[in-house]
Structures are given as C-alpha cells and as structure tokens.
Amino acid sequence: MREIEVSRITDVVERLCIEANNHLPGDVKCAIERCRACEDGEIAKGVLDNIIENYNIADRENVPICQDTGMACVFLEIGQDVHFVGGDLRLAVDEGVRRGYDKGYLRKSVVGDPVRRGNTGDNTPAMLYTEIVPGDQVKITVGPKGFGSENMSAIRMFKPSAGLQGIKDFILETVENAGPNPCPPMVIGVGIGGTFDKAALLAKKAIMRPLDTHHPDPFYAELEDEMLEKVNALGIGPQGFGGKTTAIGLNIETLPTHIAGMPCAININCHVTRHKTEVL
Amino acid sequence: MEKRITLPLTEELAKTLNAGDSVLLTGTIYTSRDAGHKRMCEALARGEELPFDPTDATIYYVGPTPAKPGQVIGSAGPTTSGRMDAYAPTMMSVGARGMIGKGARLPEVVEAMKKHSGVYFGAIGGAGALLAKCIKKCELIAYEDLGAEALRKLYVEDMPLVVIIDSEGNNLYETGRAEYLAKQNKRGL
Numbered sequence: 001m002r003e004i005e006v007s008r009i010t011d012v013v014e015r016l017c018i019e020a021n022n023h024l025p026g027d028v029k030c031a032i033e034r035c036r037a038c039e040d041g042e043i044a045k046g047v048l049d050n051i052i053e054n055y056n057i058a059d060r061e062n063v064p065i066c067q068d069t070g071m072a073c074v075f076l077e078i079g080q081d082v083h084f085v086g087g088d089l090r091l092a093v094d095e096g097v098r099r100g101y102d103k104g105y106l107r108k109s110v111v112g113d114p115v116r117r118g119n120t121g122d123n124t125p126a127m128l129y130t131e132i133v134p135g136d137q138v139k140i141t142v143g144p145k146g147f148g149s150e151n152m153s154a155i156r157m158f159k160p161s162a163g164l165q166g167i168k169d170f171i172l173e174t175v176e177n178a179g180p181n182p183c184p185p186m187v188i189g190v191g192i193g194g195t196f197d198k199a200a201l202l203a204k205k206a207i208m209r210p211l212d213t214h215h216p217d218p219f220y221a222e223l224e225d226e227m228l229e230k231v232n233a234l235g236i237g238p239q240g241f242g243g244k245t246t247a248i249g250l251n252i253e254t255l256p257t258h259i260a261g262m263p264c265a266i267n268i269n270c271h272v273t274r275h276k277t278e279v280l
Numbered sequence: 281m282e283k284r285i286t287l288p289l290t291e292e293l294a295k296t297l298n299a300g301d302s303v304l305l306t307g308t309i310y311t312s313r314d315a316g317h318k319r320m321c322e323a324l325a326r327g328e329e330l331p332f333d334p335t336d337a338t339i340y341y342v343g344p345t346p347a348k349p350g351q352v353i354g355s356a357g358p359t360t361s362g363r364m365d366a367y368a369p370t371m372m373s374v375g376a377r378g379m380i381g382k383g384a385r386l387p388e389v390v391e392a393m394k395k396h397s398g399v400y401f402g403a404i405g406g407a408g409a410l411l412a413k414c415i416k417k418c419e420l421i422a423y424e425d426l427g428a429e430a431l432r433k434l435y436v437e438d439m440p441l442v443v444i445i446d447s448e449g450n451n452l453y454e455t456g457r458a459e460y461l462a463k464q465n466k467r468g469l
Binding site: 053109 | 357382402412455460
C-alpha cells in the first residue's frame with residue numbers, strides 16, 4: 001500500500017487548472033494548423049489565423065486562451081494500492097481548483113444552484129470522476145470545459161434497429177443544430193453504448209483523447225474518419241462563416257450495452273479543447 | 281478589405297455596414313451578459329434609467345477573466361449571443377443599436393434589428409487573449425456583485441469584427457455557408 005498525502009493532489013490540481021487554461025495541447029494546435037493550410041476562403045483563413053495568433057499570445061504571456069475558463073472537470077485514475085491520507089480527497093480536489101482559479105486569474109463560472117443560481121465565487125465544486133485501476137499511481141487530468149459548446153451537446157437512447165445509420169444521422173443533426181454557437185471549428189466526442197450516464201461520460205472522455213489517435217477497433221476508427229469528413233462537408237466553417245473546417249477532430253469511445261438499447265451521446269467542444277495530465 | 285469604423289453606432293453608420301464586412305471598431309462599448317441583461321431589462325420595466333446612456337450604444341456580450349497585475353482586462357472573447365435574445369429587442373427599443381457576440385440569433389431579434397437599424401457583429405469565439413489586446417480602458421460601472429458578469433465600460437481600438445447580421449437582416453451565417461457550398465458544388469466535389 002502506497003500512502004499519498006491529499007495535499008499533493010491539491011497542488012497538482014492547482015497547477016493543472018492554470019496550465020490547461022493557458023496552453024493548448026500540441027495535438028490540438030497541429031490539427032488547427034493543418035486545417036488552416038487546407039482552407040481557401042478569405043474569411044475562413046482569417047479566422048483560423050486569429051485563432052492561431054490567440055493561442056500563441058496565451059502561450060507567450062501565460063494568460064487564458066479563452067475567457068470561459070470552464071467548469072473544472074477532474075479525472076482521477078487511482079491505483080488500487082494507493083491509500084490517501086491527510087484529509088478528504090474531494091475537498092482536496094476542490095481546494096486545488098479554488099487555488100488554481102484564484103492564482104491563475106481564471107474566471108469563476110460556477111453557480112451553486114442550477115435553478116436559483118448564485119456564483120460560488122471560486123469555481124468550485126469540480127466535476128470529479130474517479131476510477132479505480134491496477135497499480136499504485138494516481139493519474140490526474142484536468143479538463144476545463146466551456147459551456148458555449150457544452151450547451152450544444154446531445155444524448156439519445158436509440159432502439160438497436162436504428163443501427164449505424166441512426167448514429168451517423170444523429171452526429172450530423174447535432175452538429176447542424178450547434179451551427180455557429182459552439183465556436184467552430186469544434187471537437188466532437190461521441191460515446192456509444194453503456195447506460196444513459198455512461199454514454200455521456202464516454203463522450204466527455206472522447207473529447208479529452210488526443211486528436212492524433214484513433215479508436216483501437218478499426219470499425220470505429222474508420223467511422224471517426226468518415227464522420228469527420230461528413231461533418232466538414234456541412235460547410236459551417238470556422239465560426240460558422242462558411243468553409244471547410246467545421247471540426248478539427250471527432251473521437252468515438254464505446255462500451256458494451258444492453259440487448260434492448262444503443263445509447264449515443266455527443267459532447268461538443270470548441271477549438272479550445274483543453275486538458276492536462278500529471279501522474280503521481 | 282477591412283472597414284475602419286468609429287462609434288457611436290449612429291443609424292447613418294449602421295446602414296453603411298453589410299453582412300460579411302470585416303471591420304476594425306474603435307470607441308466606447310459596454311459589456312453585459314445573462315445576469316446583467318436581466319437586471320437592465322427589469323430596471324427598464326420599472327421605468328428606471330440604465331447605468332449608461334443606451335443611445336447609439338454597442339453592447340459586447342462578454343464575461344472577462346480577472347485582469348492580472350498590469351493588465352487592463354483579462355481574456356475577453358464573446359459569449360453565445362442567443363442567451364441574450366430574450367433581452368435584445370428591449371435593449372434596441374431604448375437605442376442600443378450594436379451587439380457584439382457569437383452564434384445564431386432568433387428571428388424576433390433580426391426583426392427588431394430591421395426596425396431599429398441594429399447591427400450584430402461577430403468577434404472570434406475562443407480568441408479571448410487576442411481580443412483583450414484591443415481593449416485599452418476598462419471601468420466597472422454597475423452590478424459589481426455579478427463578478428465577471430458586471431457592467432463594464434470599455435474603450436477599444438481596432439477591434440477585429442465581422443458583421444454577421446446587418447440592419448437589413450442579411451445574415452452571414454446563411455450566406456457564407458451557402459456560398460461555400462455552391463463553390464464546392466461547382467467544383468464537382
């Protein structure tokens with residue numbers, strides 16, 4: 001059994017909140033730059049140039065890429081041989097978010113009650129996901145999630161008879177409905193299978209997966225490529241002004257499901273697809 | 281080609297702007313988003329004055345990050361405008377002609393724009409660090425308790441925007457995409 005002080009989790013979460021918000025991952029930058037090279041419309045090229053200039057400024061000056069510094073989604077993969085000591089793990093994560101959003105001059109965008117509203121003032125609580133895995137390490141990922149794009153996400157409980165075509169149509173319908181609202185070019189996460197809740201979590205995990213990777217099953221890997229091409233044929237384009245680049249990536253994650261169902265969730269993200277990981 | 285324009289957004293100036301124009305905007309604008317709009321519209325319903333003179337004013341839908349020491353403002357890109365659709369016709373009815381944001385608007389907003397010669401500008405969503413560079417002055421004027429959503433008066437210089445919907449109701453989201461798809465069809469793609 002390996003003991004880990006929860007204060008170490010706080011320190012890492014604090015650091016990751018700031019780094020994720022100020023520095024875009026390399027795979028996302030590569031995808032944007034590749035799309036810029038393929039665009040030929042003047043407005044579309046101009047938008048992508050500004051997006052590139054924007055993340056370069058953020059890198060150089062250590063400032064948030066986007067003012068919506070998101071809800072802090074925190075994923076902990078906890079080795080089963082780890083024993084946390086020195087306090088409550090959940091409180092330690094929230095303390096990391098609180099410090100990171102304060103010290104990093106990040107926007108506090110969380111309300112304490114979904115209906116009655118009221119800003120919590122420190123961006124807590126985090127949206128915390130824990131998973132028990134083999135080993136004695138803890139993998140901590142912080143993915144700040146903006147809501148311009150989160151609001152355009154969708155979930156549907158398909159009958160199995162809807163088949164692959166049902167899923168393909170649903171992806172295109174969701175992107176069409178999103179239109180210019182989620183700050184295209186988007187990143188699209190698709191979760192298929194599991195239960196109602198698991199499908200949504202798969203979709204969220206899909207947007208966190210590097211854009212230069214594929215689903216391990218060739219069937220879904222091909223579907224990722226096919227649907228990215230179809231999404232980009234819609235012509236919505238950067239910021240919705242028309243063009244080739246409606247999405248810079250589309251990742252699919254899957255799980256087994258019930259004989260009676262085929263849940264499918266689509267999590268939409270913007271071009272500021274942020275996440276940062278550290279292992280303790 | 282970019283058009284340089286200076287505020288206030290008079291009716292005369294508004295009518296020179298067409299959907300698809302790239303503009304560099306200079307002048308005083310006001311920030312507000314969900315909670316601020318709700319309060320302003322409630323104030324108007326009670327017959328009270330707004331915290332600023334809305335005549336020919338332009339409102340930027342933004343909730344910036346806090347300014348670091350030495351910064352005028354933190355990152356400051358647009359938020360999704362559709363959430364302000366419930367309030368925009370009221371704001372235009374008292375003279376606030378310009379809106380800066382991103383994303384689609386409801387038909388009733390476009391109708392109000394045609395009636396009041398309104399203009400809807402798009403700033404690049406997600407380009408908060410870049411857009412902050414154009415903001416030269418920032419002053420908190422009301423609703424301080426709303427934090428990022430408080431009302432601020434900004435002075436901007438050469439803010440890069442695109443006219444999304446003009447005062448005649450032409451919409452770049454419709455025309456830009458249609459033009460792109462028509463071009464693709466012509467190429468037989």
